[in-house]
Amino acid sequence: xxxxxxxxYLLFSVNGSGHFCGVAEMxxxxxxxxxxxxxxxxxxxxxxxxxxxxxxxxxxxxxxxxRLENNENKPVTHSRDTQEVPAHLGREVMQIxxxxxxxxxxxxxxxxxETKQQQEMRRQRKAAQTAMASPATPTPTAAAPAPxxxxxxxxxxxx
Numbered sequence: 699x700x701x702x703x704x705x706x707y708l709l710f711s712v713n714g715s716g717h718f719c720g721v722a723e724m725x726x727x728x729x730x731x732x733x734x735x736x737x738x739x740x741x742x743x744x745x746x747x748x749x750x751x752x753x754x755x756x757x758x759x760x761x762x763x764x765r766l767e768n769n770e771n772k773p774v775t776h777s778r779d780t781q782e783v784p785a786h787l788g789r790e791v792m793q794i795x796x797x798x799x800x801x802x803x804x805x806x807x808x809x810x811x812e813t814k815q816q817q818e819m820r821r822q823r824k825a826a827q828t829a830m831a832s833p834a835t836p837t838p839t840a841a842a843p844a845p846x847x848x849x850x851x852x853x854x855x856x857x
Contacts, residue, residue: 705723707721707722707724707751707792709791717757718755718756718775719753719804721751722748722751724748726747728745728746729744733745752796753804753805754802755800756795761794762774764791766787768784769781774787
């Protein structure tokens with residue numbers, strides 16, 4: 699999205715996952731006046747549009763040989779947020795991702811976590827129903843003093 703009308707491609711991976719999970723093209727300039735509530739930390743400012751090109755898991759081992767001279771010659775798989783990839787290496791990354799026949803994707807993870815959430819909600823509902831169905835155990839409490847008339851009536855003595 700530079701003034702030269704170039705394209706900016708974003709490579710996505712989840713830290714510690716062992717794979718890249720997608721590629722998107724930046725679809726607009728960054729609007730620094732807009733905000734988003736998707737981040738847990740208030741680390742990033744602004745927002746922009748993206749167009750997803752690939753959403754698939756590609757193992758790091760297929761990309762580890764690509765080393766970034768602008769990042770201490772580390773493999774592209776050791777990149778961090780905002781790491782720039784030189785164009786010739788970016789094309790190589792894109793070709794590998796394009797050619798890879800994937801079995802899984804980030805969408806599978808969404809289904810997994812959605813299923814886990816539904817199971818937890820069912821468990822909570824069942825626990826609540828069980829608690830409502832069982833008789834409440836009386837909680838011992840200190841007896842309040844009875845009114846004077848009741849004490850007199852209970853002892854059979856009337857004043």
